[in-house]
Amino acid sequence: MQNEKRPRPSDPEELSLSRAGKLYGRALRLRCPACGEGSLAGKWLLRRPERCSACGMRANRGEEDFFLGAMMFNLVLAEGLLALVMVLAMIVMWPDVPWEPLWYTGMVLMVLAPVVFYPLSHTIWLASDILIRPVTEDEMEWHRNNGATAYRPQEHR
Numbered sequence: 779m780q781n782e783k784r785p786r787p788s789d790p791e792e793l794s795l796s797r798a799g800k801l802y803g804r805a806l807r808l809r810c811p812a813c814g815e816g817s818l819a820g821k822w823l824l825r826r827p828e829r830c831s832a833c834g835m836r837a838n839r840g841e842e843d844f845f846l847g848a849m850m851f852n853l854v855l856a857e858g859l860l861a862l863v864m865v866l867a868m869i870v871m872w873p874d875v876p877w878e879p880l881w882y883t884g885m886v887l888m889v890l891a892p893v894v895f896y897p898l899s900h901t902i903w904l905a906s907d908i909l910i911r912p913v914t915e916d917e918m919e920w921h922r923n924n925g926a927t928a929y930r931p932q933e934h935r
């Protein structure tokens with residue numbers, strides 16, 4: 779069987795810090811969180827890879843609305859970091875805070891940050907999903923066999 783040589787998904791272990799660290803470490807390097815070998819970098823904003831080139835797992839786990847979670851995470855991550863940076867800048871410069879330059883810098887960063895974090899938000903969201911809902915061999919088989927609709931575990935038993 780040709781799938782035997784492909785990398786296997788991470789073992790579905792209990793929620794643990796080491797497993798979370800492994801999944802998020804792969805996500806931060808824009809690697810497939812499931813196997814850690816395939817790249818999910820794509821072409822930044824222009825094109826997201828449909829699946830991992832190494833293990834064949836779909837980047838959206840076969841769910842059409844998977845990107846909504848990534849979008850939400852992108853906004854929370856980008857704007858949260860921006861808010862943190864702005865507050866730190868105010869604390870450092872207090873009491874002579876240059877309000878107008880800070881305001882304009884914030885506006886520019888508010889637009890740029892979601893663009894910069896866009897691919898990361900997808901891989902981190904995927905890592906979060908895999909952490910909570912581990913990838914099973916049954917699901918990997920479905921990813922590799924090009925199932926047309928969303929993966930439903932009960933249909934594959």
Ligand SMILES: [Zn+2]
Pocket residue numbers: 810811812813814815816830831832833834835
């Ligand atoms: Zn993979």
